[in-house]
Amino acid sequence: MTRPRLISLLGSYGVVLALLLLILFGWARYDYFLGLFNITSVLRYNSMFALVALGMCFVIMTGGIDLSVGSTAALGSVVAALASPQGAWIGLGAGVGAGLCVGLINAILVTRLKIMPFVATLAMMLAASGTALLLADNQSVSVSYESGFTSIGQDNFIGFPIPAWIAIMAYVVGWVVLNFTSTGRGVLAVGGNEDATRLMGLPADRIKFLVYLASGGLAGLAGVILASQFGAGQPIEGVGWELFAIAAVVVGGTLLTGGVGSVGATLAGVLLLGILFNVLNFENGKGWISLSAYWQSVIRGLFLLVVVILQAKLSSRGSVAVRDY
Amino acid sequence: MILRLASALIGRWLFFGISIAMPEPSDAFRIGFAMNTDNLLSMTAIDKRFAGIPALSGASFAVGRGEVHALIGQNGAGKSTLIKVLTGYYKRDAGEVVFDGKPFEVSSPQQAQASGISTIYQEINLVPYRSITENICLGREARRCGLLDWKRMHQEAEALLQRFNVRADVRRPLMEFNTATQQMVAIARAIGFSAKLVIMDEPTSSLDEREVAVLFNVIRQLKQEGVSVVFVSHKLDELYEVCDRVTIMRDGRTVKTAAMNEIDKIGLVSAMLGRAIERAEGHATAFSDRDEKKIGKVLLSAENLAINQIVQDVSFNVRSGEIAGFAGLLGAGRTETARLVFGIDRPHAGSMIFNGQTFDPHKPSDAIAAGMGFCTEDRKSEGIVPDMSVAENMMLALMPKLSKSGVIDEKAQRDIVERFIRQLGIKCSGSDQKVRELSGGNQQKVLLGRWLAMNPRLLILDEPTRGIDVGAKAEIQALIKTLADQGLAVLMISSELEEVIEGADRVFVLREGISVAEFDRDEATEDAVMSAMAHGSAPTVAEAAP
Numbered sequence: 075m076t077r078p079r080l081i082s083l084l085g086s087y088g089v090v091l092a093l094l095l096l097i098l099f100g101w102a103r104y105d106y107f108l109g110l111f112n113i114t115s116v117l118r119y120n121s122m123f124a125l126v127a128l129g130m131c132f133v134i135m136t137g138g139i140d141l142s143v144g145s146t147a148a149l150g151s152v153v154a155a156l157a158s159p160q161g162a163w164i165g166l167g168a169g170v171g172a173g174l175c176v177g178l179i180n181a182i183l184v185t186r187l188k189i190m191p192f193v194a195t196l197a198m199m200l201a202a203s204g205t206a207l208l209l210a211d212n213q214s215v216s217v218s219y220e221s222g223f224t225s226i227g228q229d230n231f232i233g234f235p236i237p238a239w240i241a242i243m244a245y246v247v248g249w250v251v252l253n254f255t256s257t258g259r260g261v262l263a264v265g266g267n268e269d270a271t272r273l274m275g276l277p278a279d280r281i282k283f284l285v286y287l288a289s290g291g292l293a294g295l296a297g298v299i300l301a302s303q304f305g306a307g308q309p310i311e312g313v314g315w316e317l318f319a320i321a322a323v324v325v326g327g328t329l330l331t332g333g334v335g336s337v338g339a340t341l342a343g344v345l346l347l348g349i350l351f352n353v354l355n356f357e358n359g360k361g362w363i364s365l366s367a368y369w370q371s372v373i374r375g376l377f378l379l380v381v382v383i384l385q386a387k388l389s390s391r392g393s394v395a396v397r398d399y
Numbered sequence: 400m401i402l403r404l405a406s407a408l409i410g411r412w413l414f415f416g417i418s419i420a421m422p423e424p425s426d427a428f429r430i431g432f433a434m435n436t437d438n439l440l441s442m443t444a445i446d447k448r449f450a451g452i453p454a455l456s457g458a459s460f461a462v463g464r465g466e467v468h469a470l471i472g473q474n475g476a477g478k479s480t481l482i483k484v485l486t487g488y489y490k491r492d493a494g495e496v497v498f499d500g501k502p503f504e505v506s507s508p509q510q511a512q513a514s515g516i517s518t519i520y521q522e523i524n525l526v527p528y529r530s531i532t533e534n535i536c537l538g539r540e541a542r543r544c545g546l547l548d549w550k551r552m553h554q555e556a557e558a559l560l561q562r563f564n565v566r567a568d569v570r571r572p573l574m575e576f577n578t579a580t581q582q583m584v585a586i587a588r589a590i591g592f593s594a595k596l597v598i599m600d601e602p603t604s605s606l607d608e609r610e611v612a613v614l615f616n617v618i619r620q621l622k623q624e625g626v627s628v629v630f631v632s633h634k635l636d637e638l639y640e641v642c643d644r645v646t647i648m649r650d651g652r653t654v655k656t657a658a659m660n661e662i663d664k665i666g667l668v669s670a671m672l673g674r675a676i677e678r679a680e681g682h683a684t685a686f687s688d689r690d691e692k693k694i695g696k697v698l699l700s701a702e703n704l705a706i707n708q709i710v711q712d713v714s715f716n717v718r719s720g721e722i723a724g725f726a727g728l729l730g731a732g733r734t735e736t737a738r739l740v741f742g743i744d745r746p747h748a749g750s751m752i753f754n755g756q757t758f759d760p761h762k763p764s765d766a767i768a769a770g771m772g773f774c775t776e777d778r779k780s781e782g783i784v785p786d787m788s789v790a791e792n793m794m795l796a797l798m799p800k801l802s803k804s805g806v807i808d809e810k811a812q813r814d815i816v817e818r819f820i821r822q823l824g825i826k827c828s829g830s831d832q833k834v835r836e837l838s839g840g841n842q843q844k845v846l847l848g849r850w851l852a853m854n855p856r857l858l859i860l861d862e863p864t865r866g867i868d869v870g871a872k873a874e875i876q877a878l879i880k881t882l883a884d885q886g887l888a889v890l891m892i893s894s895e896l897e898e899v900i901e902g903a904d905r906v907f908v909l910r911e912g913i914s915v916a917e918f919d920r921d922e923a924t925e926d927a928v929m930s931a932m933a934h935g936s937a938p939t940v941a942e943a944a945p
Contacts, residue, residue, distance in 0.1 A: 254546035257616035260535055273488065273524045274588070275509035275538050334495040 089326055089342045089382065091339040096349055098387040104356040112352070114235050117157030118121030118227070118303065120348035121237035122147070123318055124341060128241075128248050130319040135252075136285050137265040137332025138184065138191035143204035143293040144315035146176045148176040148308060151298020152206045155215040155307030158223035165223045166298050173294015174287060181286035191286075199316070202314050206309040215307035237299045244292065249337040257281060265332025321374075322347050325381045350377060406549070415684055438497070439464045439627045440485075440596060446493035447480055447651075449836065452828050454480040455823045458494075462596065467618060469638045469659070472648030473671055473840075474940040478631055481648070482598055486511040486518050499595060504848035512538065519585045519602055527574035532556040534573050535588045559587040563613050564619075579606050586614065590621065594667035597621060598629040603637060607728075615641045633662050633868050647671055668869055694904060697858055698888045699758070700756045701740065704749035711912035713749070715855060717888045722879065724903025725892040726928050730910040733892045734776055737859050741773040742766040754856070767796060772850025776861040776892070778839070782846045785835035785933040789827050792834050793848045802804045817850035824874060840871025847878065857888040864898065876902060895924060 086306035100107040126143045133140045154169030176198055183194035209215075217223050229236050252258035260281040263271045271278045296315075301307045320330075326343035354370045357363060365373070440462040447455040455477045462468045482618040483489045485496065487505035499515065505511045508518065525534045532552050532671065541551040556569040563583045573581055582602065589639050591595050599618075602609045618628055618641050628801055630642055638645060639659055647655045647670040655662075655670045662670075700716035710732040717723040725733040739746045742760025751758040753769055760766040764771070775782050783792055793816050794807075816830045823844040834845055842865065850858055863879065864872040883889050893899045899906055906923045908916040908931040916931035 250546065254549075256540045256547065258535070259529070259537060259540070259547070261530055263526045263533070263537055266528040267524070270524035270526055271517070271537075273486075273508050273520055275512035277505070277509060329528075333526065 087090075087339075088342075089339050089346060089381070092381070093342050093346045093349070093353075095341035096335055096346065096353065098214055100349065100353050102354075103362070106357060108352075112226035114230070114238075116348060116352050118235040120344060121235070121241035122303075123297050123315065123322065123342045123348065124241040125292045125296040125299070126315055127319040127322040127340055127344045128337065129285075130316070131323045131326070131328055131335055131337060132252075132261055132285040133191070133289050134320070134323050134328050135265045135294070135332055135335040137238075137268065137281050138282065138285070139195060139320070139330075140180065140286065141192065141195040141316050142176055142180060142202055143289060143296075143319055144312035144313075145199045145206065146173050146290055147165070147297040147300060147315055148310065148312035149173070149176065149202045149206040149209050150211075151268040151301035151311065152210045152215055152275070152297075152307035152309050153294075154218045154223070154298040155217045156209065157221040157303045158221055158301070159218035162222045162226060163223065165217070165301075166226060169298035169301065169352070171290055173297060175289045175345070177287040177290015180290060181283040184286055185283045192267055194287075206307075210307055210309040210337040212309070214309070215301075217301055217307065224302050224305060227299045227304075232319065237303065240299070241293070245337060245341050247383035252335075252337050258286060261285060262333055262335065263318060265329075318347065321378050325378065326327075347374065350374060421454045434895060437463055439466075440498050440503075440800055441497070442481070442485065443494055445484060445496070446492045447477075447484055447489060448492055448826065453651055455484065458648065458651060458653045458654055460646055460822075461656075462627050462629060462692075463643075464569045464627060465622050465625045467622055467630055467642045468646040469642040469646065469665065470634070470869075471638070471645060471671060473868040475489055475866070476648040476671070477651040478648055478839075479600065480651075480652055482518065482600060482629070486516060486598070488494060492504075509538070510796070512592055512594075515593075516594070516598065517589035517592045517594035518598040519589045520600050525581060525585055525588075530571060531560070531567060531569040531573055531576070531584055534584055535559060535591055537570075541591060547808055553928070556587070556589070559591050560584070562590075563587065563610075568813045579610050582606055583610070583614075586617070590617070594626065596627045596629065598631075600631045601613055601633065602630075602633060603634060604711070611637070624807065637665055638667075659713055671869060690793070693720045693884055693886070695721075695755075695886065699740070699751065699753045699890075701736075701751045702749055704736060704739050704746045704751070706735065706739060706746050707911055710746070711740065713909060713912070713914045715907045715914055715917070717890050719856065719888050720883055720886045721904045722883045722889040722891055722902055724899035724906045725890065725909060726896065726899045726906055726932055727909035731909040731932070733909050734861055735912075736909070737773065737843075737890065737892060738769070740766070741771060741859060743773075767853065770854075770856035771859065772796075772853055772855040774843070774846050774850060774861060774863060776865065778846065780843055782832045783842050786833055788831045789820070789825065789834055789845055790830040791821060792845050793852060796849050797852045815852050816848075818854060823848050823851075823878060838871075839873065841865040843867060843871075843875060844878075851882070855887065857890065858882070858893075859890045861892045862894060863891065864893070865896070896928065899923075900925060900928060 084181060097108075130140055130143060150169040150173045153172040154165045157168035158165035180191075180195055180198050183189045183198070184191050193373075199388065214343055225236070227237055231239055252261065260271070260276050260278075263274070263276060264278050264281050270276055297312070300311060322343035323335070323340050324330060324343070325338035325346060326336060326341075351370065351374065354365060354373065358365055432914065438461050440460070442458065445455050445458045445460075458481055460470070460481060470481070472476050478487065484491045486508045487510055490506065490509055498516070500647065503514070505514060509520070526537075529537075532549075533935045535556045539551065540759045541548040543551075547945060553569050560567060560569070560583065563586070565580060565583045565587075567576060572904075573584060585604060586599070589599075602614060606614060615637075618630070621628055630638070632638060642659050644656060644658050645662065645667065646653050647667065649671060657666075663782075695718055697716050698719045702714050703710050704713045713732065713736050715723065715725075715736075725736070727733050732910075734743070738744045740751065740760075742763050742765050745761065753771075758769065760769070766773070776811055784795070787795075794812055796816070807873045813830070819825070820830060821829065822932070824839050825837075825848070828843065834842055837845065849862075860879065864875055876898070879889060881893065883904075891899070891903060893902070900923050903923070904920050906918045906928055907914055908918070908928060910932060918927060918931075
């Protein structure tokens with residue numbers, strides 16, 4: 075294998091390698107790290123972030139950004155909790171629907187009114203957050219336990235948390251869409267050179283419309299899981315989720331300028347950041363050091379920087395991955 | 400229905416009747432008639448304005464079936480606008496378009512493509528990060544069970560490129576390939592859409608001779624298949640090789656349409672310029688003989704520069720008031736040498752002396768501070784900031800000098816901008832017009848203005864007239880000459896032999912990263928320079944050096 079080829083592979087799969095190394099480290103150092111309880115709880119919790127990051131990944135691949143995902147998830151959780159007495163499915167639909175509404179407005183702002191994605195979604199972040207607080211009357215909204223709504227977030231299916239199943243399905247769909255549909259390839263084309271894409275006769279606006287809509291819907295779905303998992307709609311949750319999602323996407327090798335990206339590597343990015351958090355918790359539990367939550371944020375930030383710098387070095391020497399597989 | 404059929408038949412009969420009844424119809428008349436009955440496309444009385452300024456006024460254009468039709472004109476004549484109106488990128492203000500016998504109303508390139516019009520734009524408009532296959536197949540993907548069939552798409556892309564004798568790994572990102580391959584990909588994409596009309600906007604500007612020959616074969620192939628081609632080019636010789644008819648545009652109007660075999664080059668140029676050509680016979684460029692007395696002492700000398708494999712051993716010097724030309728084939732290391740001089744890259748070996756002092760620029764700002772300017776080859780990606788105004792683009796490099804403790808002196812800025820717009824003859828609606836709206840020649844003038852505003856002592860021009868039409872080319876060449884006469888040292892890289900030979904006071908020939916020859920003005924004949932470019936055999940540098 076030639077050197078540039080090796081570097082290129084490292085660039086594409088570096089995040090997977092880092093993930094494996096971190097898991098290996100955790101397994102060697104902590105007794106219950108690979109225990110069933112730890113694995114399921116890590117997956118259960120991070121599946122929400124995974125969903126949000128998936129939508130973010132598509133938005134970023136078009137060269138845009140969606141800052142509203144955190145507030146949208148909070149809004150989704152409140153709406154789902156309010157609707158949960160009507161039944162689990164109705165709660166689920168309502169939460170996702172609320173997310174789709176936010177996504178729809180984002181999509182219209184960006185593609186029809188030509189407002190910069192950063193500004194448009196920043197505005198929607200505030201608006202969605204405000205709406206969530208209004209609907210919830212500034213407190214958490216308890217979900218209905220009779221309707222079975224809580225099993226979405228708390229139960230297992232074939233020994234595996236349902237939220238993780240949902241996330242896995244979403245990622246499989248996302249992977250297929252990105253790699254095997256013209257819309258998916260269009261997402262990357264728009265991000266790579268929007269003018270050229272238009273001149274090539276591709277429906278650039280429709281593609282962008284769809285990614286913002288999908289991002290909203292996925293954030294709403296994450297909100298449903300949030301409400302179901304914690305038994306309450308949380309209007310003040312979701313703060314900083316958008317940043318976590320952006321971080322995971324970037325760690326996964328997706329260029330913030332758009333045009334290059336991968337669904338699989340985004341999932342690896344989510345798991346990497348999530349498990350890093352988990353490892354820090356274990357380390358605290360060992361009692362050697364005691365890190366406050368603030369220190370954990372600092373460490374995660376530094377880690378993110380290291381990854382991004384490494385990637386910049388690698389990608390300047392190697393070349394970008396064309397396809398996911 | 401039957402009535403319409405009958406009337407069409409009667410129309411045919413009438414046509415035959417008339418053409419038989421007319422004993423000696425003039426050529427123009429016959430062409431005119433052929434156009435009416437057998438046109439694939441006819442655009443009539445098209446108007447288009449941008450911010451009130453007319454870009455097209457009453458332009459008319461018709462293309463027959465299976466015809467290769469040249470569209471030429473100076474920069475800003477309206478060729479690109481006409482094409483973009485046709486492909487739905489712009490909406491026309493007035494006029495009518497008939498395509499394939501039906502009124503043609505499209506609002507996007509996508510619709511135009513679906514109706515059978517494919518376009519290859521002047522600036523390669525593809526997605527660099529994506530693979531060749533994707534760039535060719537996006538928009539008409541092969542599917543199996545509703546999902547993309549990558550295997551078949553790769554095969555299709557390979558087969559299409561095969562027509563151009565291009566062999567490339569279609570799975571790799573486009574940006575890994577050279578410009579010529581990228582251009583071929585753009586053409587392959589357009590042809591792959593089984594279009595009725597293919598529009599090529601300067602397709603040959605980044606191709607070498609062999610590739611141009613391949614392209615012409617493909618155009619002839621298309622013609623045989625009944626596909627019409629609109630061919631935009633500034634290289635007049637090419638038109639005669641491959642086109643049937645030509646339409647000439649000037650100031651937003653279509654001023655003349657003629658069969659290629661009925662109009663000579665002088666006729667084309669004078670129709671484009673709208674005046675008789677003032678140039679003396681025997682000169683193909685606007686560099687008339689220069690007064691060599693004005694040439695001063697050596698300003699920049701470089702010895703044995705080297706970087707990577709591209710530049711291995713390049714030595715040259717430039718004197719004040721002199722135009723030094725770099726000749727060489729693509730990949731000879733001319734641009735790379737210029738980048739070393741300007742501090743963009745750092746040489747692995749060699750040394751430079753500028754203005755009597757050792758010169759070792761670490762970054763472009765070092766070179767700028769020393770008094771250099773560099774107009775790059777790739778205006779679009781390395782030169783202009785398209786969304787900024789003419790004034791802002793011109794002031795970019797000067798900004799640090801013009802600001803007093805961080806505040807920009809607005810008045811001084813405006814004065815300078817207005818002066819250069821006047822001096823360089825930049826055609827714009829005002830200094831605050833966005834540069835992206837200007838034609839290529841005017842963009843180049845803005846870049847020249849940017850560096851001239853710095854009052855440089857040495858100006859490096861990399862392909863200063865590439866992609867610029869004949870008229871603006873002459874203007875820019877004359878401008879370069881005037882600047883040199885005023886004492887500016889100019890290092891000019893050009894792939895157009897006549898430009899280097901007639902323009903430069905001395906010609907340095909680079910071949911495979913080595914400076915193989917140096918010619919004075921009177922020694923620099925086409926034969927001598929070309930043989931040095933090709934074989935490196937010429938008077939040795941040592942002998943010819945002053």
